[in-house]
Amino acid sequence: MERTCVGCRQRSSRVELIRVVQKAKFLVFDSTKSLPGRGAWLHPVTNCLELAISRKAFNRALKLTEQIDTSGLIFTTEQAETMLANK
């Protein structure tokens, strides 16, 4: 099954992407890829993350009405790469 990366807008299979969900006022990585609700798909690379943030792509993908804190994502990109390696 293919998903579109909200950063670079390229399609990839879901095993190559990580899922981002909203948790309270923050965006977090969904390590199980199965949390309920809307999810945004992203390549686990800093470039795609920065693109997504600068385009406010998370707001669109997750239908967010207010600005959300993405700092949690920035600091865990490395963790995301580990997550993906462990898939």
Ligand SMILES: [Zn+2]
């Ligand atoms: Zn991407």
